[in-house]
Amino acid sequence: MKKLTFKGGTHPPHSKKATEKLALEKANAPKTVVIPMQQHIGAPCDPIVAVGDEVKVGQKIGEAKGFVSVPVHSSVSGKVTAIEPRMYSGGTKVTCVVIESDMQDTIHESVTSKGSLEALSADDIKNIIKEAGIVGMGGAAFPTHVKLAPPPEKNVDTVILNGAECEPYLTADHRLMLENPEDVVLGLQAFMKVLNVSKGYIGIEDNKVDAIEVMQKAAQGKAGIEVVVLHAKYPQGAEKQLINACTGREVPSGGLPADAGVVVNNVGTAAAVAKAIKTGMPLVERIVTITGAGINNPKNLLVKIGTNFREVVDQCGGFKGNPQKIIAGGPMMGIAQFHIDIPVIKGTSGILVLSEEEARLPESSNCIRCGKCVDVCPINLMPAGLSAHALLDNYDQAEGLHAMDCIECGSCSFVCPAKRPLVESIRLAKREILAKRRKAQAK
Amino acid sequence: MENGRFLVSSSPHIRSGESTQRIMMDVAIALLPALFSGIWFFGLRALMMTIVAVVFAVASEVVMQKVMKRPVTVKDFSAVVTGMLIAFNVPSTLPLWMVAIGAIFAIVIVKQCFGGVGHNFINPALAARAMLLASWPVDMTAWVTPGVDAVTTATPLALIKGTEAVNVVLPNVMDLFVGNVGGCIGETSALALLIGGLYLLYRKVISYRIPVIYIATVGVFAFMFSGFDLSYVPYHVFAGGLFLGAIFMATDYSSSPMTAKGQIIFAIGCGFLTSVIRFFGGYPEGVSYSILLMNIATPLIDRFTLPRKFGEVKKSA
Ligand code: SF4
Ligand code: SF4
Numbered sequence: 201m202k203k204l205t206f207k208g209g210t211h212p213p214h215s216k217k218a219t220e221k222l223a224l225e226k227a228n229a230p231k232t233v234v235i236p237m238q239q240h241i242g243a244p245c246d247p248i249v250a251v252g253d254e255v256k257v258g259q260k261i262g263e264a265k266g267f268v269s270v271p272v273h274s275s276v277s278g279k280v281t282a283i284e285p286r287m288y289s290g291g292t293k294v295t296c297v298v299i300e301s302d303m304q305d306t307i308h309e310s311v312t313s314k315g316s317l318e319a320l321s322a323d324d325i326k327n328i329i330k331e332a333g334i335v336g337m338g339g340a341a342f343p344t345h346v347k348l349a350p351p352p353e354k355n356v357d358t359v360i361l362n363g364a365e366c367e368p369y370l371t372a373d374h375r376l377m378l379e380n381p382e383d384v385v386l387g388l389q390a391f392m393k394v395l396n397v398s399k400g401y402i403g404i405e406d407n408k409v410d411a412i413e414v415m416q417k418a419a420q421g422k423a424g425i426e427v428v429v430l431h432a433k434y435p436q437g438a439e440k441q442l443i444n445a446c447t448g449r450e451v452p453s454g455g456l457p458a459d460a461g462v463v464v465n466n467v468g469t470a471a472a473v474a475k476a477i478k479t480g481m482p483l484v485e486r487i488v489t490i491t492g493a494g495i496n497n498p499k500n501l502l503v504k505i506g507t508n509f510r511e512v513v514d515q516c517g518g519f520k521g522n523p524q525k526i527i528a529g530g531p532m533m534g535i536a537q538f539h540i541d542i543p544v545i546k547g548t549s550g551i552l553v554l555s556e557e558e559a560r561l562p563e564s565s566n567c568i569r570c571g572k573c574v575d576v577c578p579i580n581l582m583p584a585g586l587s588a589h590a591l592l593d594n595y596d597q598a599e600g601l602h603a604m605d606c607i608e609c610g611s612c613s614f615v616c617p618a619k620r621p622l623v624e625s626i627r628l629a630k631r632e633i634l635a636k637r638r639k640a641q642a643k
Numbered sequence: 644m645e646n647g648r649f650l651v652s653s654s655p656h657i658r659s660g661e662s663t664q665r666i667m668m669d670v671a672i673a674l675l676p677a678l679f680s681g682i683w684f685f686g687l688r689a690l691m692m693t694i695v696a697v698v699f700a701v702a703s704e705v706v707m708q709k710v711m712k713r714p715v716t717v718k719d720f721s722a723v724v725t726g727m728l729i730a731f732n733v734p735s736t737l738p739l740w741m742v743a744i745g746a747i748f749a750i751v752i753v754k755q756c757f758g759g760v761g762h763n764f765i766n767p768a769l770a771a772r773a774m775l776l777a778s779w780p781v782d783m784t785a786w787v788t789p790g791v792d793a794v795t796t797a798t799p800l801a802l803i804k805g806t807e808a809v810n811v812v813l814p815n816v817m818d819l820f821v822g823n824v825g826g827c828i829g830e831t832s833a834l835a836l837l838i839g840g841l842y843l844l845y846r847k848v849i850s851y852r853i854p855v856i857y858i859a860t861v862g863v864f865a866f867m868f869s870g871f872d873l874s875y876v877p878y879h880v881f882a883g884g885l886f887l888g889a890i891f892m893a894t895d896y897s898s899s900p901m902t903a904k905g906q907i908i909f910a911i912g913c914g915f916l917t918s919v920i921r922f923f924g925g926y927p928e929g930v931s932y933s934i935l936l937m938n939i940a941t942p943l944i945d946r947f948t949l950p951r952k953f954g955e956v957k958k959s960a
Contacts, residue, residue, distance in 0.1 A: 207953075210659070212655075212657060212659070213657075368657065440953065440954065444953075450953060450954045451954050452954045452955075453952060453953070453954040453955050454954075455954065523649075524649060524650045525649055525650045525651075525652075525656065526649050527654075527656055531654070531655060531656040531657040532654060532655045532656075532657070533654050533655070534654060534656065535654070536649070536650065536651040536652055536653075536654070536656065537649060537651070538648045538649055538651055539648065539649070540649070552656075554656065558657070559650050559656075561650075561652055562658055562662075565663060565716065565719065565760075566663075566716075566758070566759055566760050566761040566762065567761045568663050568666070568721075568760055568761040568896045568897065569761050569896040569897050569899075569901055570666065570896045570901075571896065571900075571901035571902070572661070574901050574902055574950070575903075578953065579952055579953040579954075580950040580951060580952045580953050581950075581952060582901065582902070582949065582950070584901065585945075601949075602952050605952055605953070605954070608654075610654050610655035613655050613658070614655050614657065614658055614659055615659050615661060616658075616659075616661075617659075617661040617662050617663050617665065617666055618662075618663050618761070619658060619662075621653065623653070623654070623655070624653035627653065
């Protein structure tokens with residue numbers, strides 16, 4: 201079997217053993233859900249319910265504002281008890297609709313099947329995707345319908361589904377592909393129809409042999425769809441690297457995948473689209489991998505959006521030992537959380553709990569110029585030099601060394617023997633450069 | 644932590660097992676075969692000298708860092724490596740106090756004054772060797788034959804060059820390869836150095852680029868400069884400090900380029916300069932000076948060999 205990959209990258213331990221063989225389980229129904237009005241990149245939603253209102257599963261409770269935005273729906277049936285700012289995994293407070301569940305899970309009238317894919321037009325499908333509140337499920341949570349509307353001058357001819365799941369520990373996509381391959385394929389067909397392209401790839405890393413087999417079987421006889429086997433290497437699932445591995449094309453610096461003629465979506469996103477078409481149910485639950493040395497019984501759970509992290513962790517046997525770190529997402533790009541009392545949102549691919557020992561931060565020392573960060577950077581940057589400029593506040597020089605091209609994959613920080621805060625400082629430089637650009641524009 | 648705040652830090656939340664200490668320890672381990680061959684050919688004095696160099700290197704690092712109020716970092720093993728390399732770069736007859744001075748110079752002046760590990764722009768051990776050679780040229784070139792009844796001799800390269808009128812015949816290539824010839828403690832056995840180099844490659848501490856290209860370049864130029872005479876090539880490749888220099892000194896992280904392209908340019912430059920010095924310069928040996936010269940060129944090389952970033956669009960002129 202031909203295996204494809206990209207240049208650079210690194211090999212963090214996979215750490216997927218704890219959950220990769222565990223079938224999906226439905227999480228216990230939550231008594232209360234806290235649903236943020238912003239779970240996506242783009243404009244936050246306006247709540248369209250009021251305190252005291254009765255809501256049902258799948259009912260729209262937040263209306264999208266602007267093109268880059270998607271609506272938000274209730275994941276339970278019950279009563280709205282509060283609309284107020286609460287902490288969420290983005291690290292800030294956002295307006296949330298708090299719903300007390302009546303434990304009936306009554307489904308809203310609007311949730312009805314949209315019929316077969318053949319009967320729907322490209323615009324119908326795009327609209328279904330937007331109205332179902334679907335965003336990138338890999339973690340970035342970018343509104344999917346926006347990706348499906350590339351400017352007409354870009355010649356998009358390929359859709360790639362990202363099933364690489366290169367983040368260590370996470371197995372949500374792996375289990376999804378094993379247990380629900382038909383939906384993944386149907387979702388891909390929907391994307392292909394919207395974009396009017398005939399080529400669809402499903403990229404999967406070679407450490408998921410079973411998923412490759414299952415997906416290959418599901419894709420058999422489906423015109424234009426091909427499963428691509430990728431080397432297990434981080435960050436294989438990064439958009440630009442995935443496109444490069446599958447098609448050999450390079451997304452131009454500062455450009456979008458569409459500039460390389462490709463649209464990339466996560467396998468989880470595809471499955472959510474399939475569900476929205478088949479049943480009409482918007483995105484109100486997702487698969488979350490709960491794992492790490494600080495968890496007693498790691499699991500892959502199907503969790504309703506808005507469920508408290510703590511409730512989810514409790515269903516996995518609670519904390520083991522005295523864990524020090526909770527991460528929303530994977531260990532390479534996930535966001536560490538101050539508190540556990542935050543809701544699962546559309547982009548929560550994992551809840552990773554690290555033990556005291558794993559969470560200890562290594563002390564950083566002088567850069568020894570070993571060049572390892574240069575070797576692993578998938579964008580071919582010079583992380584050592586970039587970071588040195590960033591730490592001295594030389595943001596102009598950092599910009600000259602292409603700080604803005606950094607995809608923040610963290611490979612450089614991961615390999616650095618001197619434990620330099622590489623991506624951390626580059627991130628800071630990026631923020632400063634953006635602020636400066638914005639200021640320049642305002643003038 | 645149940646009710647408190649959890650630890651928050653920037654991603655990534657996991658780090659590789661690599662550390663500066665691990666890398667430097669690997670280099671020290673890789674130097675051991677050369678140390679054994681040094682002891683085998685030049686006696687226990689070679690060991691003594693290595694110990695003196697290491698002790699003084701480590702001690703001066705501690706003192707210097709204390710004085711400069713910096714965190715003491717001898718645990719990273721880099722001073723140990725520098726000490727070993729200094730001893731390996733001098734003849735076995737050098738007085739011990741000179742070895743000590745070399746070690747102090749390398750650590751205090753070349754390494755710590757410029758900011759410690761990673762900040763020295765030239766290789767400390769080579770700088771020390773150059774300093775010793777300039778200060779005590781006679782002691783630094785007092786070569787003896789290996790073995791108990793060590794007699795004064797010349798290095799094979801000096802013999803080829805004819806700079807020293809000693810009645811010794813050119814050693815055969817096999818002796819040259821295993822190190823049974825006159826020279827510095829750690830440089831004579833290409834075999835032992837090669838074993839160490841393979842270990843470093845296996846441990847991914849160095850890449851093959853600098854050593855292989857450096858040695859190959861010297862081979863090619865030796866062939867050309869000697870008027871296309873193949874019999875000179877093995878002497879130029881196996882004799883003198885080439886293996887020591889190419890595997891252990893030119894690959895010093897701090898003073899060599901970080902990019903693949905830069906390393907290739909650096910290695911070719913080292914090889915070219917070494918050959919030029921050997922054939923046209925005043926010294927029979929050119930490894931140290933060529934590496935030092937290329938060390939100085941390293942920042943420039945790094946600047947001009949920035950890798951082509953992913954997705955860079957070729958600018959239409
Ligand atoms: S990996 Fe770390 S020590 Fe090595 S060059 Fe990069 S920043 Fe320096
Ligand atoms: S510099 Fe950016 S893109 Fe390159 S390895 Fe580091 S985080 Fe990844």
